[in-house]
Amino acid sequence: MSFHSVRAVTLDLDDTLWPIAPAIARAEVVLHRWLTANAPATAARFDIVALRARRDEVARARPDIAHDFSAVRRESVRLALIAAGDDPKLAEDAFDVFFAARHELDFYPEVEEALRRLSARFALLALSNGNADIARTTLAPWFRGGLSARELGFGKPDPRIFHEACRRLGCGPHEVLHVGDDLALDALGAHSAGLHSFWLRREPLPDAAAPVPDGVATVACLRTLADRLGC
Incomplete structure (x- = not known):
């Protein structure tokens, strides 16, 4: 050739x-830790596995944003906050924390x-x-x-x-x-x-x-x- x-x-x-899997796993831990400090009801209701499942649900239900992993993650956190009775406006800050940690790469x-x-x-x-x-x-x-x-x-x-x-x-x-x-x-x-x-x-x-x-x-x-x- x-x-x-x-x-x-x-x-x-x-x-x-x-490798992406360890980066995402670390970022999900950082996100949940942030939620524990800033949206405790959401952290108590949704552990890391449940937040991941909510993300997957959003990707299936929202084909209009499924190509945008950031939009899917942000929306899944917003819906989790609403479901737990926390302020949905926290979704933006929560995503920023996740996104920064997602770029801590090996x-x-x-x-x-x-x-x-x-x-x-x-x-x-x-x-x-x-x-x-x-x-x-x-x-x-x-x-x-x-x-x-x-x-x-x-x-x-x-x-x-x-x-x-x-x-x-x-x-x-x-x-x-x-x-x-x-x-x-x-x-x-x-x-x-x-x-x-x-x-x-x-x-x-x-x-x-x-x-x-x-x-x-x-x-x-x-x-x-x-x-x-x-x-």
Whole structure:
């Protein structure tokens, strides 16, 4: 596979640059601790598991905001506050506390070195269906910016989000490489939109897994990606 035409790289965030599960788990603990101090009735009625279930209920019931994880989380907290008899106006402050904690991230070991190498040769743009803000992380200096489903109202694998990323980078789809951990959303979605793509798989596929589709390039980590691209 030739990458001579590539001028820019778009990168998924959650589970590509950092593991998301521990970050969300920590943020949910911080949120519940804040509710205990500021909305005790809500904290008593809704433990962390119940708050998570309320979030999932909102995502199912509100397809108009389901693409916006921030709006879903904020609305779920507001409804919990109402149900417990606390002031629903506290939802904004509660979400701000959660969102700040959500950005306390532990990057995969090779990420910072690999991004330094990649950014020396390519323009980098964050491209996510989640609500992580690359500007709130210490990785921000290596990126030209970010683009999310929250901002656009639609996400991967919709080709429009990939094409908007290309437009912002000033590149044609054939000049952009997308990298992400999700086969359907990232690798196949980008390929269908006319971009180059790599499926980032940090763990080998189990023996019983379906074979990797023809034409899908895989890479085990970003250091390997930088090597493959000659950075």
